[in-house]
Amino acid sequence: MALLVLPACLLVLGLLIGPMILMFRISLNHFSPTQLMVEAFSFDNYVRAAQDPYYQEIILTTLGMALLCTALTLVIAYPAAYWLGRLQNRWKSLVVIATLFPLLVGNVVRSAGWMALFERDGLINVTLRRLHLISEPLTLMYTPKAVVFGIIAVVLPYMILTISAVIENIPRDLEDAASNLGAPGLKIFWRVILPLSAPGVAAGSILVFVLCMNTYATAVLLGGPRFKMMAPAIFDQFVRGNNWPMGATLAFMLLAVTMSFTIFGSIAFARRYRLR
């Protein structure tokens, strides 16, 4: 039976761990503008990036955006996931497909759609001006708000589908039993549904948090040049600056922050809801 996991393990080893080891080695090299990469073995890049207020701010912005978007997505997704989880008629598969539908459109195309909406002469500004609600166009593009909207639109289906899969398996009788014993709706949610759906909330939140931490296209297209998250900053070093050692260093720092928050978050969540 253990052999069944072999193909997946080999794939991960070959295509993920291997390049990561190579990337880690690159992060220990030095950068030279003319030679590009000079063989070295030092952690200078890590020290420099960790001490640089610019990267500290980018990490904090990325973390803040990821936590905010995860929390907002959870709040928006939970009622929809509950409804979907409890849906038992023939429309269910259609609703699941409809939930998945946004994922069929690429991130860049989806962001281009948001741009058409948010631009100075985009749909929102044109509509508000025609209704004489504003005289000057609102600045919607290239703002953190636009990025939050964009990210939530991308990650919402992941959260809905993960939570609804768990809610589906919570027997409806438990809600009825709690109701018969006199518990009001909110209490049933807080004491019965939420603890039982905690594994779905945890899995969905981790998935969404990791996706948010790695946001690239949405941050660049909707956030504009002045809004910086880690993935665009890594791209900048690799591609615009040709500084592969610093790019690799930032990539590992992002990985470390994402993993730490994911692990500590999972442990804290498991303790709170006594998950195993």
Place this chain on the structure above:
Amino acid sequence: MLSRRHFLSAGAGAATLLASQPRLARAEGSQVVVGTWGGDYGQLLSDLIDKPLLAPKGVEVLQDVANADPRKTKLLAERQSRRGSMDVACLSDSDHYLVAGTNVFETVDATKVPRLDKVFPALRTDTAIPHIYSAQVILYNVNQVKTPPTSWADLWDPKWKGRVGLADILYPNNTLMAALAGGGSVSNYDPGEKKLMELRSLDVKIYPSNEALAAALKSEEVWLTSMWLARGFMWKKSGIPLSHVVPKEGAVSIVFEASVPRNARNKDGGFAYLEAMLDAKAQVAFADKMGYVPTVSDAVLPQDLAKQVSLTEEDRAKLLKPDYKYLTERSQRTLDFWNKQFKG
């Protein structure tokens, strides 16, 4: 379990595949992979060079379409490989200088590319052919800007507060423009840093791409910018009310070049492609469609077109060639300053 029969048939298949390798190699002789930009540039290469000039010779051209940054990264990543993925790589002059410094490209001379003799001497390099070129100028909205600026420094006039827009991707060129405005030169970007911070306090707008900047010029969100004259020509053609000024501090040239990587699979095909890129008729057509000026002396533009895309004799005297060594050595500082201080 694999039976003996399966094993034999798999072995025969592998043998057939190995035997067909020489034929495969010969087939590659008539195929050239060109790493290029997509959009209008890629389409024009296809219409003016691939189909009319190379297809009749039995050369099939495959375009590897990407922006310059991924192409540069690919060339650098592949430099240790015996066989690269491109036979021709198109890059701007500064990108070419950087990549050529790592010994990635074959040398180019008139024995390999005979039409190199027709190329303007100032544009020649050892490892590339100059395909087309233009100059960095001031573009302004003719409806909104009644007294056009005459110098880069004029963009810092407080009356244009919030009306100057810059493209983020052109950060090295914008830094040089600021340096020129502050009394610097192509070999001294230092004054540019102070000038950029001043421009920031004048509420300069920054757009992620040239296209986003064009949209902002069209909606009149911004009225002035620093851009290639050729881009201005195309934007004018698309209906944006623009005109240009060659600033008195000087206009910086940009040359789009093409090279054959050392590890190209079809070097002969690559050099044949470079030769075709210097075809006079094709270069005139590029000027007509995209506004970039020919690099060969026998490509003469119609007077009307020349007036719109070429520089006058007087302006040409103000044309500045970038100091590639300086800008390459300073590249990290330029990027860091742009990201951390100017945009930060």
